[in-house]
Amino acid sequence: MHIVHTIGELRQAISAAARPAFVPTMGNLHRGHLSLLEIARQLGDCTVASIFVNRLQFLPGEDFDRYPRTWDADCKALASHGCDVLFAPREEDLYPEPQRYKVAADPALASKLEGGFRPGFFDGVCTVVLKLFMAVFAGKSRGTAVFGKKDYQQLRIVEAMTRQFALPVDIIAGETARDDDGLALSSRNSYLSIDQRKQASDLYQQLLGFAQGYRLRAGDQTIEAWVKGAEKTAVEQLQMQGWQVDYLSLRRCEDLEPAYEGHRLVVLAAAKLGQTRLIDNIEI
Numbered sequence: 001m002h003i004v005h006t007i008g009e010l011r012q013a014i015s016a017a018a019r020p021a022f023v024p025t026m027g028n029l030h031r032g033h034l035s036l037l038e039i040a041r042q043l044g045d046c047t048v049a050s051i052f053v054n055r056l057q058f059l060p061g062e063d064f065d066r067y068p069r070t071w072d073a074d075c076k077a078l079a080s081h082g083c084d085v086l087f088a089p090r091e092e093d094l095y096p097e098p099q100r101y102k103v104a105a106d107p108a109l110a111s112k113l114e115g116g117f118r119p120g121f122f123d124g125v126c127t128v129v130l131k132l133f134m135a136v137f138a139g140k141s142r143g144t145a146v147f148g149k150k151d152y153q154q155l156r157i158v159e160a161m162t163r164q165f166a167l168p169v170d171i172i173a174g175e176t177a178r179d180d181d182g183l184a185l186s187s188r189n190s191y192l193s194i195d196q197r198k199q200a201s202d203l204y205q206q207l208l209g210f211a212q213g214y215r216l217r218a219g220d221q222t223i224e225a226w227v228k229g230a231e232k233t234a235v236e237q238l239q240m241q242g243w244q245v246d247y248l249s250l251r252r253c254e255d256l257e258p259a260y261e262g263h264r265l266v267v268l269a270a271a272k273l274g275q276t277r278l279i280d281n282i283e284i
Contacts, residue, residue: 003075018045018140019046019141020046022044022132024052027052031177032176035174036147037049050087057125108255109157109255110153125154129158133167140168143170152266183200183201200278202238207267207269207280210230210231211282246272247269248268250265252266
């Protein structure tokens with residue numbers, strides 16, 4: 001595996017590749033990241049991963065400084081899973097001057113759900129993703145980038161940005177990787193105490209119960225009332241178990257607007273257990 005730190009070094013390292021396949025990460029890699037890398041390996045002639053903790057997507061008071069950084073383990077994992085090139089820029093490499101030009105994510109997609117609780121977050125995501133795409137895919141006729149479905153709203157926003165800017169990148173979605181009890185794998189799971197980790201799958205179980213109940217009621221004339229009641233019940237049950245719930249909501253997959261039937265649907269949730277904020281979703 002070739003490790004590079006500057007955009008110039010990256011472009012030189014992949015100069016012979018006609019169709020790179022790219023997996024952007026913030027490091028502290030787990031099985032979910034590596035499953036995305038496995039997808040990428042099947043889709044391009046050079047597999048590229050990045051590790052960069054992007055300051056622009058952290059709000060004041062969030063965990064930028066303490067975000068888990070596990071460089072040696074990450075390099076070993078990527079090399080053992082067939083990564084060809086690791087792009088690991090320092091902050092001054094990716095942002096050599098203050099980033100005055102930024103991508104404003106479409107408010108129709110970005111102001112709800114996560115965006116309602118983390119204003120500006122998706123602008124930071126879009127800005128760094130566009131910059132990484134320009135670093136990896138400049139001069140290429142086509143390429144692929146793989147994103148996980150756990151960050152479902154992020155996935156939809158990146159898809160829309162890529163489409164509207166006519167970028168030569170195919171966005172591929174990888175399924176959410178889970179532990180045996182259903183907890184979605186996340187770099188922030190390492191913040192959980194032993195007792196919190198035992199409880200952390202509550203979020204998935206509530207989503208799973210909602211999805212199963214919805215499938216039984218699909219087509220029912222009272223489905224809208226059932227959905228609103230089931231969302232409220234799931235939130236209350238999580239709160240009784242000690243969670244601070246930001247949202248639990250049924251939405252259309254394509255635009256994350258509220259919906260009850262007749263569309264591809266996804267139920268999404270975000271909640272804090274102690275000081276650790278977890279997100280998850282299930283497509284229905």
